[in-house]
Amino acid sequence: MLEIRNLHASVEGHEILKGVNLTVTAGELHSIMGPNGSGKSTLAQVLAGRDTYEVTQGEVLYEGRNLLEMDPDERARAGVFMAFQYPVEIPGVNTAYFLRAALNSIRKHRGLEELDAADFLDWVKDKMKLVDMDERLLNRSINEGFSGGEKKRGEILQMAVLEPKLAIMDETDSGLDIDALKIVAKGVNTLRSADRAIIVITHYQRILDYIVPDFVHVLVDGRIVRSGGKELALELEEKGYAGMEQKNAATEPVAS
Amino acid sequence: MPTATDATLETWASQEYKYGFVTDIETDSLPPGLDEDVIAVISAKKGEPEWMLQWRLKSYRHWLKMTEPTWQNVHYPPIDYQSIIYYSAPKQDKDRPQSLDEVDPKLLETYEKLGIPLHEQEALAGVAVDAVFDSVSVATTFKAKLAELGIIFCSFSEAVQEHPDLVKKYLGTVVPYSDNFFATLNSAVFTDGSFAYIPKGVRCPMELSTYFRINALSTGQFERTLIIADEGSYVSYLEGCTAPMRDENQLHAAVVELIALDDATIKYSTIQNWYPGDKDGKGGIFNFVTKRGKCQGRNSHISWTQVETGAAITWKYPGCILLGDNSVGEFYSIALTNNHQQADTGTKMIHIGKNTTSNVVSKGISAGFGQNTYRGMIKINKGADRARNFTQCDSLLIGDKCGAHTFPYIEVKNSTARMEHEATTSKIGEDQMFYLNQRGISTEDAVSMIVNGFCKEVFRELPMEFAVEAQRLLEVSLEGSVG
Numbered sequence: 001m002l003e004i005r006n007l008h009a010s011v012e013g014h015e016i017l018k019g020v021n022l023t024v025t026a027g028e029l030h031s032i033m034g035p036n037g038s039g040k041s042t043l044a045q046v047l048a049g050r051d052t053y054e055v056t057q058g059e060v061l062y063e064g065r066n067l068l069e070m071d072p073d074e075r076a077r078a079g080v081f082m083a084f085q086y087p088v089e090i091p092g093v094n095t096a097y098f099l100r101a102a103l104n105s106i107r108k109h110r111g112l113e114e115l116d117a118a119d120f121l122d123w124v125k126d127k128m129k130l131v132d133m134d135e136r137l138l139n140r141s142i143n144e145g146f147s148g149g150e151k152k153r154g155e156i157l158q159m160a161v162l163e164p165k166l167a168i169m170d171e172t173d174s175g176l177d178i179d180a181l182k183i184v185a186k187g188v189n190t191l192r193s194a195d196r197a198i199i200v201i202t203h204y205q206r207i208l209d210y211i212v213p214d215f216v217h218v219l220v221d222g223r224i225v226r227s228g229g230k231e232l233a234l235e236l237e238e239k240g241y242a243g244m245e246q247k248n249a250a251t252e253p254v255a256s
Numbered sequence: 257m258p259t260a261t262d263a264t265l266e267t268w269a270s271q272e273y274k275y276g277f278v279t280d281i282e283t284d285s286l287p288p289g290l291d292e293d294v295i296a297v298i299s300a301k302k303g304e305p306e307w308m309l310q311w312r313l314k315s316y317r318h319w320l321k322m323t324e325p326t327w328q329n330v331h332y333p334p335i336d337y338q339s340i341i342y343y344s345a346p347k348q349d350k351d352r353p354q355s356l357d358e359v360d361p362k363l364l365e366t367y368e369k370l371g372i373p374l375h376e377q378e379a380l381a382g383v384a385v386d387a388v389f390d391s392v393s394v395a396t397t398f399k400a401k402l403a404e405l406g407i408i409f410c411s412f413s414e415a416v417q418e419h420p421d422l423v424k425k426y427l428g429t430v431v432p433y434s435d436n437f438f439a440t441l442n443s444a445v446f447t448d449g450s451f452a453y454i455p456k457g458v459r460c461p462m463e464l465s466t467y468f469r470i471n472a473l474s475t476g477q478f479e480r481t482l483i484i485a486d487e488g489s490y491v492s493y494l495e496g497c498t499a500p501m502r503d504e505n506q507l508h509a510a511v512v513e514l515i516a517l518d519d520a521t522i523k524y525s526t527i528q529n530w531y532p533g534d535k536d537g538k539g540g541i542f543n544f545v546t547k548r549g550k551c552q553g554r555n556s557h558i559s560w561t562q563v564e565t566g567a568a569i570t571w572k573y574p575g576c577i578l579l580g581d582n583s584v585g586e587f588y589s590i591a592l593t594n595n596h597q598q599a600d601t602g603t604k605m606i607h608i609g610k611n612t613t614s615n616v617v618s619k620g621i622s623a624g625f626g627q628n629t630y631r632g633m634i635k636i637n638k639g640a641d642r643a644r645n646f647t648q649c650d651s652l653l654i655g656d657k658c659g660a661h662t663f664p665y666i667e668v669k670n671s672t673a674r675m676e677h678e679a680t681t682s683k684i685g686e687d688q689m690f691y692l693n694q695r696g697i698s699t700e701d702a703v704s705m706i707v708n709g710f711c712k713e714v715f716r717e718l719p720m721e722f723a724v725e726a727q728r729l730l731e732v733s734l735e736g737s738v739g
Contacts, residue, residue, distance in 0.1 A: 092709025
């Protein structure tokens, strides 16, 4: 479903991603872990199409298409979803209205009938139970006055509503207390399916106690330095990122 | 570095004006120029009584001594007042059509094209329309139905003939003939407009509205509206305006006076869509307007709502004189300037009575090279015990070539007054755009979603039928901008 080859990206001339390679197949859940400033969020943003980052080298194929040539809204309609680390507030824009517009633009793209307000409400109410969200939030402005936990749960709700093929979760666990973390994890686990791939980007191993990944990748200084199964996360917890870096330097030749 | 978003926003901002057509109709026009003879001819054409002519001449003589104001934050080449045509009316067989059947079909067709059908059976249910074409009112709908309740709704010219006592009693009591350069010019040369009187205790069952259309070349439109809400009455009034696309600027200098007596409420809404000029700033209407309401009675209430999307230059400060104790004045405004449009708009709230309240919510949106100024005055007089004001003034910038400016003036002479002023300026955030894009929403839809969200508090104040219209207008006016 997703193939990232030798991806280099920079912001204001400063190179952040220095040759990322990653292949993700439908049905898989990958976790990308890394220390602060390693390029985790940059990778998420580049995949979602944020134009503050310049891709200087490499390619990204999504379902065989050149993802980097697509506009962010095109990518979203094609099934790419990113749960934001910092969901933005948009004053005056009703959450239900926004979500319906988003869903309908995606449904239209998929050749499905658009939902009217009543059908949409039925659709969304089911999904709200999944993340334990109060229906009243639908009538508020997007993320406005939401607590940190509500914002993150809102992102999972949106993911549940929009039914993406590829979901990228950018540090969704950061800043969550254990109860909220469990709710988010439950939501993500429910959304795992054979035709959907999920990339969980995180700084901490903690969320992986609740969301068990198929693969774990360690991103350090713009490169994936180790890949492995779920046990890699535990090893990481023990040795820290510094240990990973050393191992990488010792076992792999430095890319020119 | 221009981004993809910028490019989309720019194409989106260069949207065409769809009311720019010209109606080919024979007119009865005066030659350009202004002197006492021209004023006498206008007055004679309207068969006005002597007192009306004298009021005009008094205004004109005063105007000659005035100079055009320059303090406003807008720029335009000098206006040659002698090159303007001060009277232009569609030619008609009789002096005035007596019923809709006698109105020139071309005129009906024009309004039809503008989405304002004048045949009552086709008209928007619940809205009575006075249609003003260049210098005259061509039709007023639902007059008979309103008359059953004692409501007078007619053209200003007709009111001068049929209800001279009311006109004499109230004309110039809110905006005196000497008020300001453009209002004084209007007082001398005004040609038509709407008049409404709501009798004691009557709640007007339908929206009253005036649709202003400028058609003739080189013509200035100077209309005058006077609305009186007698004790305990209620009226909601709406005006809309459009004009053809022309390379030259045309002047529109209107005056609106509202009077609310004890316990009366007037809601006045404007959807202003004059031709804004082309994308390079050529042509467009100069919209220099004086609007003021007087809360004369106790517990009276006047509310202004405006959506200003058109005109090359907008210069207006709809305000309230809060004379009666416990009276309330409100001002809700959306002003959008795109391309090279300029707006200097806001309100004036003068608190005189005790326990008077004013609320001001202004939303300015600038795109392209647009310059948007909020200018508001809140004045609390000595005797206005426990006066309260709340002002919220927000500006939204789209792109990096436009400007937003805020000039609040606050004058308080009573220590029991409570004033609040909040102001924000924000750019349509890249973050907000990206967030919406990432959910599959196109850039165009994302901008209109954000702008509509920004304006929500004001849309809420508009009558239902027009809130939708206003939103659509905002979208169209913004097309091709983005940030």
